[in-house]
Ligand SMILES: Nc1nc2c(ncn2[C@@H]2O[C@H](COP(=O)(O)OP(=O)(O)O)[C@@H](O)[C@H]2O)c(=O)[nH]1
């Protein structure tokens with residue numbers, strides 16, 4: 024902890040509701056591995072090297088309700104806030120919206136840039152894979168009314184399987200492509216992001232589990248810090 028505090032790399036705080044994927048994301052970023060995470064009590068911290076000259080110290084502070092009052096103790100030297108949401112769980116977006124609003128109301132975070140990460144984009148119920156697959160389906164299968172028929176068509180379509188495999192293997196997608204593949208306007212709206220007119224903010228999709236979109240998200244965080 025002392026080492027991280029004395030580091031000269033800018034401090035970035037990961038926040039978000041419990042189970043959004045913060046600890047998985049930090050572990051993936053720092054080690055390239057998926058690790059078993061249990062609800063975070065206290066915090067995890069590590070230094071992320073973006074290139075030879077640039078690093079960020081990333082703090083993962085617990086997101087459980089009883090931990091949230093502690094958030095404010097971490098924000099003294101914070102240069103950017105990364106707010107992680109579970110994009111497969113829209114039911115919790117209103118709760119996330121409130122939590123985000125509350126934390127950004129803190130005077131110490133005035134003008135601090137915000138990166139929202141719509142995590143868990145690998146999950147089918149986040150609609151993403153289906154949306155990517157749809158254009159590749161033969162048109163006659165698109166009219167199929169049962170999910171099973173659709174699934175069979177998808178399983179048997181070699182082009183589709185190839186595309187799916189490629190997507191799952193992609194470690195680095197350009198942010199622009201990610202945004203096209205995974206529309207984020209809905210999440211952005213529900214989190215009330217357009218109301219944050221006096222700070223820089225951005226939203227990107229990622230999957231901590233697959234390691235998708237993470238590196239470029241933190242490159243963007245670094246750019247936001249430089250711009251602010
Ligand atoms: N499918 C999927 N699951 C994820 C992803 N990121 C995290 N999880 C899972 O979500 C659960 C909560 O993750 P955790 O990192 O502990 O969340 P935290 O409370 O925000 O630190 C764990 O079961 C993770 O394996 C992701 O990108 N995709």
Ligand SMILES: [Mg+2]
Nearest residue numbers: 045046062063
């Ligand atoms: Mg955690």
